[in-house]
Amino acid sequence: MWLDPHRPRPFAFVSHGHADHFARHQRVLCSPGTGHILVKRYGVKASKIEALDWGEQRIINDHHITLHPAGHITGSAMIRIEGPDQSILYTGDFKTRSSHTAEIAEFPKSDILIMETTFGRPQFVFPPTDEIEKQISRFACETLEDGETPVFFAYSLGKAQEALAILHNAGIETVVHKTVFEMTQACREIKVDLPNPVLLEKNIPPGVAVIAPPNAVRARAIRSHKKRRTAMLSGWALTPGSQYRYQVDQVFPLSDHADYPGLLESVEKVSPSLVYTLHGSTREFARDLRAKGIEAWSIYGDDQLELLESASPEIPLKSELSRPTSDLRGLSELLESLTTTASRLKKIELLSIFLQDCNDEELPFVTRWLSGSGITHLGHVMIRQALLEVTGFPLAKYKTVSASQNDTARTARLLLEEAPLNPLAHSFKEVATHFDQLRTADGSIAKTQLFSCFLQQCHPAEGETMVRLLTGGLRAGAKEGLYEEAVAKAFNLSPSDIRYAAMLTGDLGEVAIAAKNKTLDQIQLRPGKPIKPMLASPSENTEDIIKWHDSKDIPLWLEPKYDGIRSQLHVTPNGAHLFSRDLRSLDNEFPEILEAARALPSCLLDGELIAYAEGKRLTFFDLQKRLGRKKIQGDLFLGAAIPVRFIAFDCLYAQKSLIDSPLEERRKALESLELLDPFTTIPLIRSNGTDIKALEREFKKAMSDDNEGLIAKNCLSSYQPGRRGQSWKKLKGVMPTLDCVVIAAQQGHGKRAGVLSDYTFAVRDKESGELRTLGKAYSGLTDNEIEDLTDHFQKTTIEKISRRVVKVEPTIVLEIAFDKIRPSKRHDSGLALRFPRIKAIRSDKSLDEIDTLQTAKKLV
DNA sequence: GATGTCTGCCC
DNA sequence: ATTCTGC
DNA sequence: GCAGAATGGGCAGACATC
Numbered sequence: 072m073w074l075d076p077h078r079p080r081p082f083a084f085v086s087h088g089h090a091d092h093f094a095r096h097q098r099v100l101c102s103p104g105t106g107h108i109l110v111k112r113y114g115v116k117a118s119k120i121e122a123l124d125w126g127e128q129r130i131i132n133d134h135h136i137t138l139h140p141a142g143h144i145t146g147s148a149m150i151r152i153e154g155p156d157q158s159i160l161y162t163g164d165f166k167t168r169s170s171h172t173a174e175i176a177e178f179p180k181s182d183i184l185i186m187e188t189t190f191g192r193p194q195f196v197f198p199p200t201d202e203i204e205k206q207i208s209r210f211a212c213e214t215l216e217d218g219e220t221p222v223f224f225a226y227s228l229g230k231a232q233e234a235l236a237i238l239h240n241a242g243i244e245t246v247v248h249k250t251v252f253e254m255t256q257a258c259r260e261i262k263v264d265l266p267n268p269v270l271l272e273k274n275i276p277p278g279v280a281v282i283a284p285p286n287a288v289r290a291r292a293i294r295s296h297k298k299r300r301t302a303m304l305s306g307w308a309l310t311p312g313s314q315y316r317y318q319v320d321q322v323f324p325l326s327d328h329a330d331y332p333g334l335l336e337s338v339e340k341v342s343p344s345l346v347y348t349l350h351g352s353t354r355e356f357a358r359d360l361r362a363k364g365i366e367a368w369s370i371y372g373d374d375q376l377e378l379l380e381s382a383s384p385e386i387p388l389k390s391e392l393s394r395p396t397s398d399l400r401g402l403s404e405l406l407e408s409l410t411t412t413a414s415r416l417k418k419i420e421l422l423s424i425f426l427q428d429c430n431d432e433e434l435p436f437v438t439r440w441l442s443g444s445g446i447t448h449l450g451h452v453m454i455r456q457a458l459l460e461v462t463g464f465p466l467a468k469y470k471t472v473s474a475s476q477n478d479t480a481r482t483a484r485l486l487l488e489e490a491p492l493n494p495l496a497h498s499f500k501e502v503a504t505h506f507d508q509l510r511t512a513d514g515s516i517a518k519t520q521l522f523s524c525f526l527q528q529c530h531p532a533e534g535e536t537m538v539r540l541l542t543g544g545l546r547a548g549a550k551e552g553l554y555e556e557a558v559a560k561a562f563n564l565s566p567s568d569i570r571y572a573a574m575l576t577g578d579l580g581e582v583a584i585a586a587k588n589k590t591l592d593q594i595q596l597r598p599g600k601p602i603k604p605m606l607a608s609p610s611e612n613t614e615d616i617i618k619w620h621d622s623k624d625i626p627l628w629l630e631p632k633y634d635g636i637r638s639q640l641h642v643t644p645n646g647a648h649l650f651s652r653d654l655r656s657l658d659n660e661f662p663e664i665l666e667a668a669r670a671l672p673s674c675l676l677d678g679e680l681i682a683y684a685e686g687k688r689l690t691f692f693d694l695q696k697r698l699g700r701k702k703i704q705g706d707l708f709l710g711a712a713i714p715v716r717f718i719a720f721d722c723l724y725a726q727k728s729l730i731d732s733p734l735e736e737r738r739k740a741l742e743s744l745e746l747l748d749p750f751t752t753i754p755l756i757r758s759n760g761t762d763i764k765a766l767e768r769e770f771k772k773a774m775s776d777d778n779e780g781l782i783a784k785n786c787l788s789s790y791q792p793g794r795r796g797q798s799w800k801k802l803k804g805v806m807p808t809l810d811c812v813v814i815a816a817q818q819g820h821g822k823r824a825g826v827l828s829d830y831t832f833a834v835r836d837k838e839s840g841e842l843r844t845l846g847k848a849y850s851g852l853t854d855n856e857i858e859d860l861t862d863h864f865q866k867t868t869i870e871k872i873s874r875r876v877v878k879v880e881p882t883i884v885l886e887i888a889f890d891k892i893r894p895s896k897r898h899d900s901g902l903a904l905r906f907p908r909i910k911a912i913r914s915d916k917s918l919d920e921i922d923t924l925q926t927a928k929k930l931v
Numbered sequence: 932g933a934t935g936t937c938t939g940c941c942c
Numbered sequence: 943a944t945t946c947t948g949c
Numbered sequence: 950g951c952a953g954a955a956t957g958g959g960c961a962g963a964c965a966t967c
Contacts, residue, residue: 450938516964552951608950609944636941651941691942692959698941699961823955849956850945889957890942890943897958905942906943907957 072100072131074150074161074185086163087147088112088228094491100129102138104146104174104261108228111257125174141165142176143327144229145258149176157182160341164189164350166326167333168200171236172229172263178340185370186337188348189328190306191356197306197330207234207302207323208241211280214300215243220275224319225304227284228254229327232265234282234304239266246271248283275299285471306330338365350488397428399497399529402437403536422557426583433499434587435580440540442554442579446506449518449541451479457523458483462490479542484535487526494530502537509541554579562586574792575730577602577654596728598641598675601650603792605677605721607782607799613766616783616800620760627760628734628786629769630720630753631778632801634691635681636698640664640717640750642671649680660697664717667749674744675724676717677790678753683716688777692893719746720753720782723790730790737790757786774804806888807930808910809834809922813883814842816864818875819849826861827877830909832885834900836924843900843924848887851909860912884916885909892930900924902931 073083075092083096088108096119099109103122109115123129125148129136134154141147143164152159160181169175197203207223214221223238225231227250235255238245246269247255255268275281285303301319306326329337334356338346346367348357353369360367405425409418422441429437440446449457455469462468464486473482505525512518522541526534555573559566564586572582572594585591596602610616620627637652647668649657658665661680682689682697693713722741723730729737738755746752756769773781780803788798811832819828829849833842849857860883867880888910895903902924 452937634942653940655940695941695960697960699939701962819955821955829956847957848944850943853946893958895958903958905958908944 075163084150084161085109086141086149086161087144089144089164089226092163100136100150102140102146102148105148106146107261108146108254108257111260112228112254125177137179139177139179140174142167142170142173145172145174145232145261145263147173149178151179151181159183159185160343161185162187162337164328165337166329167337168197168329170200170233170327172232172258172265173327176337178337181341181343183345183347184338184341184343185347185349186334187328187350188334188353188356189350190326190330191334191348191353191359193331193359195306195309195331197309197324197326200325203323203325204237204240207237207304207325208243210300210302210321210323211238211241211243215278215280218277219298219300220277220279220281222281222283222299222301223304224283224285224301225251225325226327227251228257230304230325231255231282231284232258232263233325233327235268236265238280238282244279245269246275246279246281248281250284251282285467350485397425397430397433397437398499399502399533399536401425401428402440402499403530403532406536406539407532418553419557419560422554423561426557426561429499431584431587435578435584436499436503437580438554438558438583439578439580446540449509449522451542453519453522454479454483454538454541456519457526458486460519460523461492461526462486464490480535480538483526483538484531487529487531487534492526492530493528494533495528497529497533506540555582558583558586562589564591575602575728576600577792596675596724596730597643598673598724599643599645599648601639601641601648601654602723602730603654604637604639604652605791605799606793607801610783610800610802613763613770613802616766616802617761617763619800620783620785622785623759623761625760626786627758627766628738628784629756629758629766629773630782630784631773631776632780632782632803633679633681633688633718633753634779635679635694635718636691638678638680638717640668640674640676640678640719642668642674642676644673647671660700661715664715664749670747671744671750672725674722676719676741676750677721677723678717678719680715680717682713683749684714689713714749716749716751718751718753719744721790730792733787733789734784735786738786770802780804806890806906806910807892808886808888809845809927809930810913810916810920811845811885811887812842812881812918812921813864813879813885814844814881815872815876815878816860817847817877823857826857827864828857828861830860830883830885831876832887833881834922834924834927836900838925842881844898845900845902845927846887846889846898846904846907848885848907848909850907851888852912856912881918884913884918884921886911886913892927894931900927902927 073080075086076083076094080096082098083100085093085099085101085105088105093109093113098119098121099115100121100123101109103124106120106122109120110117123138125140126137134152137151138148139151141149141163143166147163147165149160149162149165158181160179162185164187165176166173167176211221223234225234227248231247231251232255235245235247248271252268252270255265259265271281302321302323303319304323304325306324306328308322308324338360344366346357346360346365347370348367349370357367357369405421408421426434426438459466459469469482469486472485508521509518512521526537529537555569556566558579559569568591569582569586572585572591573579575594575596576582582594585594610619638657639650641648641650647665649661649664651657680694682694694715697713697715719741722737722744725740725744729740741752758765758769770781780801783800783802785798791798811834813830814833815831816827817829818824819826829847831844831847833844836843863883864877864879867882868877869880870878872878887904887907889904890906892902892904894901897903
């Protein structure tokens with residue numbers, strides 16, 4: 072017998088009539104109420120249903136079976152199975168509070184408790200039910216008094232009937248959406264005390280409230296009704312920002328699940344010796360129970376419980392420290408442990424054991440994945456599409472789950488837990504092949520399809536892991552340095568050696584396998600293999616540079632900062648290669664540079680690609696036209712229209728590796744190459760590092776030569792790949808600013824999903840008197856400022872422009888700094904800013920003190 | 932075929 | 943690109 | 950000091966829609 076399986080089974084217990092707990096089984100055991108709902112809702116033949124009354128006993132394979140009310144919705148049941156040695160209680164979904172339509176839950180004592188923990192975190196404490204009900208009726212009354220229509224979104228079976236009862240008791244007339252109508256009738260047929268429902272017709276009559284399922288948000292009858300105020304009834308109302316995520320005017324925490332205290336209370340009543348948790352915050356709740364001395368574990372992935380097949384029920388037992396195996400499943404478990412372990416040393420320990428377990432073929436893959444390379448990323452749209460394809464769920468369902476989770480990977484896990492899957496074991500090699508297929512697949516449709524096929528063969532936990540890997544959001548609390556330490560520990564080498572090798576290759580996978588084979592000393596820098604470029608950190612002004620350099624004796628070298636594309640040129644006897652800042656290959660985009668590079672000896676140059684024609688440097692925007700091209704075409708053939716040059720400023724290899732050599736020496740090597748067009752060497756100013764006047768002069772000159780600024784380098788410093796180190800400094804010009812007014816605000820993503828974090832700003836067109844938009848920005852504000860502004864904009868909202876954007880009264884003046892301003896079709900001012908950011912909230916300025924479009928145009 | 936929208940990648 | 947935040 | 954998150958404009962490409 073199966074408990075709430077998602078796939079059709081010969082014989083299954085169905086706890087209640089929600090779709091995610093039901094499939095078309097050959098025989099169903101359930102309560103009489105649920106049986107009736109299954110018949111009405113899914114057209115199940117009555118002959119397939121074996122209804123068991125509350126407390127009535129049935130014997131299956133020597134086990135005594137009884138059903139008990141779960142209080143979740145009408146007819147929802149827990150099942151208690153008593154065997155010769157022990158008893159098990161499976162709760163299905165449940166709630167502890169009383170309600171209008173569900174029976175009062177009972178919690179019979181049992182040895183093993185399998186419970187749902189949808190709201191298994193301490194922050195989930197619902198207010199008293201009568202208080203929520205009062206709020207709901209008040210919302211409805213006030214809306215009606217204002218001549219508008221209150222619209223409640225609630226699941227069509229369960230909460231919709233609760234809402235109907237609440238509104239009925241408050242004397243409010245209500246019409247309901249078709250599915251709500253049908254489910255209400257079904258409940259009335261089994262003697263649930265509910266008013267006769269009135270079906271929602273094409274148009275909403277005045278003076279009534281509406282109840283509709285959440286997926287009817289876009290139903291025509293509701294959308295076309297302009298005078299509406301919407302409310303969502305959901306336990307997730309307690310999560311911050313839920314109002315924005317549901318895109319409704321109000322949320323009320325009316326839930327048909329138990330809240331955190333309810334969950335604890337029910338465990339107490341059952342007084343089990345062992346608890347397994349399902350759904351929602353399973354791990355967190357299990358951990359909390361263990362802290363109270365009750366053995367409790369999250370059931371991982373397999374939430375389709377098969378019982379009574381053999382004499383003793385087999386339930387997968389999980390131990391946090393169990394040694395992971397080397398496949399995707401093992402990786403999932405590893406990530407899980409990493410995420411929940413705070414201790415650095417423990418993480419290194421877990422990782423090193425895991426790495427030791429991998430064979431030679433797998434080791435490089437896994438190490439690469441963990442350290443965040445070797446995987447092409449998929450956008451959230453593609454991932455969403457793949458999930459919808461696998462699960463067959465409607466978009467609305469995805470959105471609901473996604474809104475509650477705020478995390479694509481976690482959303483994937485929850486959706487997959489409800490989907491019909493065909494889990495297979497996946498070796499790392501298969502996973503690597505899949506990543507490869509995704510990388511080479513042409514177009515998002517092909518990628519989506521590939522991925523959905525793969526997901527179909529994953530356990531939900533593995534699906535989550537795949538999404539974490541593919542979105543780059545591993546969030547395992549481990550950074551590159553920690554992975555390096557783990558590799559060192561796994562193969563008994565010093566972390567500094569590992570770190571150095573990793574710096575050389577930029578590929579921890581290669582380092583790991585070399586460490587395992589004790590061939591670390593063979594890892595050397597060589598042309599053809601990209602390494603992470605050394606970066607400069609910003610400085611405020613010339614003084615900062617002098618202070619940073621802090622030496623009379625070491626020369627301070629200055630180079631102009633060109634506005635081009637940072638790239639690495641690798642010349643080998645077999646051909647040349649160009650790499651971007653993120654080590655992406657630029658070979659296809661600049662074939663003529665590679666061709667010309669054949670004349671050079673083997674070397675590795677760091678530099679900047681710039682557009683250059685007729686003896687003049689062109690802008691970044693000209694250069695950008697040559698990026699991302701798949702075909703060389705027409706005018707752009709061989710860069711005829713937009714020729715480029717490679718301006719070298721460093722030489723990392725010439726006959727031997729130079730990255731540990733001082734800049735002086737590298738520069739010598741660079742100059743000895745005697746580069747010819749299209750290659751040149753960047754002009755260099757050898758300054759003495761103490762003369763601030765001279766520095767000032769050079770900076771002004773660099774700016775007047777149309778450069779972005781200066782790069783300052785210590786001439787004795789080595790080349791430090793990646794972001795580590797502080798040996799280069801950049802100094803950019805003072806940004807111009809404009810005072811603009813915010814006219815629209817937009818809801819953010821991720822951790823900013825609950826705030827209006829992004830502001831569209833405008834200047835005044837003196838000719839027409841209108842406000843004209845110039846751009847958007849959030850950067851520059853602290854989280855607190857964003858919160859305050861969110862508050863303000865909520866109060867000054869004029870109208871909703873779209874799901875995520877609201878138009879606001881023009882009250883907030885921002886001082887916006889930017890790099891450049893140029894003509895653009897993006898905004899209605901006809902201008903746009905490059906690198907806009909908020910320099911200050913000018914609460915001292917009013918709307919009529921903002922800058923004008925005419926002023927802005929002068930800065931172009 | 933023109934237009935609009937999304938994504939990835941450069942800054 | 944930039945900025946802020948948490949470690 | 951550093952990594953990570955969340956965000957800007959603009960381009961080319963890939964699709965969807967009309």
